[in-house]
Amino acid sequence: MNEQVKIDIDRAERTEKLQGMGCKRKRVEDIRFTQGKGSYVDDLKLPGMLFGDFVRSPHAHARIVSIDTSRAKALPGVIAVLTAADLKPLGLHYMPTLAGDVQAVLAEHKVLFQNQEVAFVIAEDRYIASDATELVDVVYEALPCIVDPFKSMLPDAPILREDIQDKMVGAHGPRKHPNHIFEWQIGDRQATDDVFANADVTIKEMLVDHRTHPSPLETCQSLASFDKVKGELTLWGTFQAPHVIRTVVSLISGLPEHKIHVIAPDIGGGFGNKVGAYAGYVCSVVGSIVLGVPVKWVEDRMENLSTTSFARDYHMTTELAATKEGKIIGMRVHVLADHGAFDACADPSKWPAGFMNICTGSYDIPVAYLAVDGVYTNKAPGGVAYRCSFRVTEAVFAIERAIEVLAQKLGMDAAELRIKNFIKAEQFPYHSALGWEYDSGDYHTAMKKAMDAIGYTSLRAEQAEKREAFKRGETRELMGVGISFFTEIVGAGPAKNCDILGIAMFDSAEIRIHPTGSVIARMGTKSQGQGHETTYAQIIATELGIPADDIMIEEGNTDTAPYGLGTYGSRSTPVAGAATAVAARKIKAKAQMIAAHMLEVHEGDLEWDIDRFRVKGLPEKFKTMKEIAWSAYNAPPPNLEPGLEAVNYYEPPNMTYPFGAYFCVMDIDVDTGVAKTRRFYALDDCGTRINPMIIEGQVHGGLTEAFACAMGQEIRYDEMGNVMGASFMDFFLPTAVETPKWETDFTVTPSPHHPIGAKGVGESPHVGGVPCFSNAVNDAYAFLDAGHIQMPHDAWRLWKVGERLGLHG
Amino acid sequence: MIPGTFDYHRPTTVESAVALLLQLGEDARPLAGGHSLIPLMKTRLSAPEHLVDLAAIEGLRRLEHVGDHVVIGAMTTQHAVINSTLLTDLVPILRETALVIADPQIRYKGTIGGNCANGDPGNDMPALMQCLGASYQLTGTGGHREVSARDFYLGAYETALAPGEILTEIRIPVPPAGHGYGYEKLKRKVGDYATAAAAVVITMAAGTCTSASIGLTNVSETPLWAAEAGRILVGSTLDAATVNAAVAAAEAITNPASDMRGPAEYRTKMAGIMLRRALERARVRATV
Amino acid sequence: MTKSHIKVTINGKAVEALVEPRTLLIHFLREQQNLTGAHIGCDTGHCGACTVDMDEMSVKSCMTFAVQANGAAITTIEGVANADGTLSALQEGFRMMHGLQCGYCTPGMILRAHRLLQENADPTEDEIRHGIAGNLCRCTGYVNIVKAIQYAAAKINGTPYQEAAE
Numbered sequence A: 001m002n003e004q005v006k007i008d009i010d011r012a013e014r015t016e017k018l019q020g021m022g023c024k025r026k027r028v029e030d031i032r033f034t035q036g037k038g039s040y041v042d043d044l045k046l047p048g049m050l051f052g053d054f055v056r057s058p059h060a061h062a063r064i065v066s067i068d069t070s071r072a073k074a075l076p077g078v079i080a081v082l083t084a085a086d087l088k089p090l091g092l093h094y095m096p097t098l099a100g101d102v103q104a105v106l107a108e109h110k111v112l113f114q115n116q117e118v119a120f121v122i123a124e125d126r127y128i129a130s131d132a133t134e135l136v137d138v139v140y141e142a143l144p145c146i147v148d149p150f151k152s153m154l155p156d157a158p159i160l161r162e163d164i165q166d167k168m169v170g171a172h173g174p175r176k177h178p179n180h181i182f183e184w185q186i187g188d189r190q191a192t193d194d195v196f197a198n199a200d201v202t203i204k205e206m207l208v209d210h211r212t213h214p215s216p217l218e219t220c221q222s223l224a225s226f227d228k229v230k231g232e233l234t235l236w237g238t239f240q241a242p243h244v245i246r247t248v249v250s251l252i253s254g255l256p257e258h259k260i261h262v263i264a265p266d267i268g269g270g271f272g273n274k275v276g277a278y279a280g281y282v283c284s285v286v287g288s289i290v291l292g293v294p295v296k297w298v299e300d301r302m303e304n305l306s307t308t309s310f311a312r313d314y315h316m317t318t319e320l321a322a323t324k325e326g327k328i329i330g331m332r333v334h335v336l337a338d339h340g341a342f343d344a345c346a347d348p349s350k351w352p353a354g355f356m357n358i359c360t361g362s363y364d365i366p367v368a369y370l371a372v373d374g375v376y377t378n379k380a381p382g383g384v385a386y387r388c389s390f391r392v393t394e395a396v397f398a399i400e401r402a403i404e405v406l407a408q409k410l411g412m413d414a415a416e417l418r419i420k421n422f423i424k425a426e427q428f429p430y431h432s433a434l435g436w437e438y439d440s441g442d443y444h445t446a447m448k449k450a451m452d453a454i455g456y457t458s459l460r461a462e463q464a465e466k467r468e469a470f471k472r473g474e475t476r477e478l479m480g481v482g483i484s485f486f487t488e489i490v491g492a493g494p495a496k497n498c499d500i501l502g503i504a505m506f507d508s509a510e511i512r513i514h515p516t517g518s519v520i521a522r523m524g525t526k527s528q529g530q531g532h533e534t535t536y537a538q539i540i541a542t543e544l545g546i547p548a549d550d551i552m553i554e555e556g557n558t559d560t561a562p563y564g565l566g567t568y569g570s571r572s573t574p575v576a577g578a579a580t581a582v583a584a585r586k587i588k589a590k591a592q593m594i595a596a597h598m599l600e601v602h603e604g605d606l607e608w609d610i611d612r613f614r615v616k617g618l619p620e621k622f623k624t625m626k627e628i629a630w631s632a633y634n635a636p637p638p639n640l641e642p643g644l645e646a647v648n649y650y651e652p653p654n655m656t657y658p659f660g661a662y663f664c665v666m667d668i669d670v671d672t673g674v675a676k677t678r679r680f681y682a683l684d685d686c687g688t689r690i691n692p693m694i695i696e697g698q699v700h701g702g703l704t705e706a707f708a709c710a711m712g713q714e715i716r717y718d719e720m721g722n723v724m725g726a727s728f729m730d731f732f733l734p735t736a737v738e739t740p741k742w743e744t745d746f747t748v749t750p751s752p753h754h755p756i757g758a759k760g761v762g763e764s765p766h767v768g769g770v771p772c773f774s775n776a777v778n779d780a781y782a783f784l785d786a787g788h789i790q791m792p793h794d795a796w797r798l799w800k801v802g803e804r805l806g807l808h809g
Numbered sequence B: 001m002i003p004g005t006f007d008y009h010r011p012t013t014v015e016s017a018v019a020l021l022l023q024l025g026e027d028a029r030p031l032a033g034g035h036s037l038i039p040l041m042k043t044r045l046s047a048p049e050h051l052v053d054l055a056a057i058e059g060l061r062r063l064e065h066v067g068d069h070v071v072i073g074a075m076t077t078q079h080a081v082i083n084s085t086l087l088t089d090l091v092p093i094l095r096e097t098a099l100v101i102a103d104p105q106i107r108y109k110g111t112i113g114g115n116c117a118n119g120d121p122g123n124d125m126p127a128l129m130q131c132l133g134a135s136y137q138l139t140g141t142g143g144h145r146e147v148s149a150r151d152f153y154l155g156a157y158e159t160a161l162a163p164g165e166i167l168t169e170i171r172i173p174v175p176p177a178g179h180g181y182g183y184e185k186l187k188r189k190v191g192d193y194a195t196a197a198a199a200v201v202i203t204m205a206a207g208t209c210t211s212a213s214i215g216l217t218n219v220s221e222t223p224l225w226a227a228e229a230g231r232i233l234v235g236s237t238l239d240a241a242t243v244n245a246a247v248a249a250a251e252a253i254t255n256p257a258s259d260m261r262g263p264a265e266y267r268t269k270m271a272g273i274m275l276r277r278a279l280e281r282a283r284v285r286a287t288v
Numbered sequence C: 001m002t003k004s005h006i007k008v009t010i011n012g013k014a015v016e017a018l019v020e021p022r023t024l025l026i027h028f029l030r031e032q033q034n035l036t037g038a039h040i041g042c043d044t045g046h047c048g049a050c051t052v053d054m055d056e057m058s059v060k061s062c063m064t065f066a067v068q069a070n071g072a073a074i075t076t077i078e079g080v081a082n083a084d085g086t087l088s089a090l091q092e093g094f095r096m097m098h099g100l101q102c103g104y105c106t107p108g109m110i111l112r113a114h115r116l117l118q119e120n121a122d123p124t125e126d127e128i129r130h131g132i133a134g135n136l137c138r139c140t141g142y143v144n145i146v147k148a149i150q151y152a153a154a155k156i157n158g159t160p161y162q163e164a165a166e
């Protein structure tokens, strides 16, 4: 074997041993999860722990005439029953929302949505607590309710929020009506109107992204334990953003922040559901402070689906203007946003409609204008980002549906129209008409790869044949080809435009190398299944040359982890991942100084080689990171402090803009309305890929949620404001049988501003998947002039389309 | 979701079970697999003070071919139905139906007797029993009586069971060898009740339909036996016009609720479509 | 209400306890026996997160009263690992094939797959998908769960597992 081969083998072996970036490292978390040794909130048990349960409103809108808790209090085992009257003297009957509104913790004079929290029963166990909720007697006087957001601002609409009736300037400017929350506008209205007035072709469509819910398999829960002697509160909970929760708890309880210990243990999925603060958290805290013993609150599924954080409910009037050759020249969108009874969106503070202004999508659209009106209705509060960056699913749905509507009007192929309007690779960084700076992209390459992989041309040919066969009555099946080419905007975000409650949306990492060369690192984010314990270690392994197996990652304990804004909006990799790389590089810089001292050379004479610094030209003279670590504690160079650790608070210079090309082939049974996904192909570009196995898993999961959202999942209300189907019987979560099989693919366009070029991927498949399914369905019926078909595309709704089109004979 | 309190009884004989039920009266409910009752109790829509668990009664798991009938004990689980070669040989539509009920876990516990007796219009077995012309043996303190499945269902959760009575056995006349059958169920996902479903058993001779029986699931307050639709088919070659007429007759007797599965008019039409498909499958399967 | 005295075998260990008749098996296991591996996901018998093995049946323990388990032998996720403490074939399969993310559905999924493989040692993909249709997963999209079960089946059967080409 010659020398060079030996060296190559040695380097390959050392690289493999690290299990660093780019490898399919098996997950660290799985060792405990596969053995049932995860530790989720409801697994925790403290001595003397009590249980809380809510009394909830059966009405969507009603005045509370009286609340009588005496029968409940008399039940053996019941310790206390809290109502708004108990919370009010503490100033805790309302809590601030992340969107600048306030939300009732326990209803005071009125209830504003069905299942709203009215009283909190605390008992010795959950069975007694549940019994006692039945014994709280509440007298209501029903009021007329608003379910349809288009009726919220009618002159004679009942006023919902009497608590802010006189406050006609809200957190985001003037309110036009007592049921109006905000109006948010962006873009050049005049220029856009002018373009539309003179365009060859325009389209206008009301696109509804209906109300749904993230519903992670674990519901929201908390356990509060107040130590009266120390005046300290420990709060375990299902928190995607534990540090923010600590700040919020401090602000509303008046407890100093250093005396609050917030711990997010293992979390059973989040998908946006666990970003906000809920009445249950507050009540468990108040209960524990008042009683001096631990109080646990665990939501059941009905409560979860009907009270904590819905998503979507965007009614988007979407317009495109184009030349007759198919060049898009303008976009105009008006959104009516139904926020329910309180504005509890989890958006960065300055963005009442999230990043809806990414709605120009992957296209070079010169002018655009967007206006969003938020209104109150008698429905559950929320408006969270369900597996997407803030309102990005809505935005991508708007543009990706609208472009298909335009293609049809132009008589053009929908893929061709997209390609014609793509932002070109050389245009990046690209400034969009609605104010974003896209960092990087290569859309044409991705699209071509995807079209080749799916066999686009032959699919269209097959479809043409099937359509003829359908017209001849030879088949009762319609074939649809769905396309979605999305651009995500993730990794919030730069302090200049992103904060939550005034806290800039940085994130953080703290890395400590121990004398023996093993590592503990802590981040301000919090995994809910994304595998952070595995992937952050891979970043550090590659950066510092220490095997990932020797690196422990810890998140979720606000006492030990550096402050961070949490995990949602695909921000962990773009922000905390960057912080991790930067902190590691700080350590590496110091390690280089130590190595130089050890090897008695100048720093500049050293070069990094996988897991060591070696002297340039003398590869046999080196010090491994492990050796350097020992030296750092044992014999640091003079004038250098001992130890080897670093912290980084990373404030991203820009968002990252992952993108992808998705294709779906669907066959719809016209007689039943049942749609079957024949193929689904997803090409994602998330920049540098840290762990391909985990990326693929994220894509599978996101696609499955997108499939559910598009094809049936919804939170529906009847005209009385009763929430329908708030259980897993009706709320559509597909099983392994309904879920399509996923094909995944990728291109790599690294982010130019991210230290390792990564962009975030967890939410792309959801964002890109929803319009892809909807486009497939719409495409199936397009040749019959069906017009836009609204989601969700469950069987009965598609059957009704067939009825409308006279397809059932 | 926590159920209310109750006392638990676990008799080992049918006699003691029915005596208990009679004695405890309205406040007592028999417990079989529990998958209908326990969810109602957890949401407190049902709050019985006594549960009489039938699980320890050995005699309720019979599975036998007796004369021209098969006899199935009420506590026979769906899982046992699926895995019974006796049933698969003699009445294969039972397995086809059991396989689309709920999910694997629930089929281990869910019993054929519970499915037939509790009167939930969403259950699949009742319409099948009507289709097969099955009868139920109801046992009370006074002994047994036999009620046809076609007469058993009076309304949603309302049946011919008298206070203190339980369904102990199901007797199914064995369909003739070579019969065609099909159970077609439209549902949103595994685990769901039917949007609509149809059970069909036919016999054919020389291309002509010689008998036909049709049951419909979850499109009314009770399961439906579509007698008229069956009559229309008999004597025909199952030609398009006849099938259309039978489907129209079946649709005419439906009266579904509008729910998250779809509006009433959809569910009625789906009953028709399921009937068409079940019938087509039955026709293909019929060997003479 | 009178409490009931029950005897059950849990993961091979005989256990006697007093329970209220209405105590659900899931709460009995989690709170009285401190076996917190099985979870509650839906409360209504739809998600399978609470699945345990009881007398050779996969059972949703949120839909079963502890008193109904009297006399039964129960296996929970805590009793699945090999005797020497190493991961069982299924546990290993879930890890190797990335069949889990948040891990909340995993104990129920593994217990269900365990029974499935007892009844059908070499299931097809379709049989696996129908076999686990009583278990919901919100994270994985099932593709890798199916692979995990195939991996375990191969390992148990002593046949090589060939991961489908990517």
Ligand code: FES
Pocket: C039, C040, C041, C042, C043, C044, C045, C046, C047, C048, C049, C050, C051, C060, C061, C062, C063
């Ligand atoms: S918690 Fe038991 S099935 Fe969902």
Ligand code: FES
Pocket: A217, A268, A269, A529, C099, C100, C101, C102, C103, C104, C105, C106, C136, C137, C138, C139, C140
């Ligand atoms: S891994 Fe999260 S629900 Fe399955």
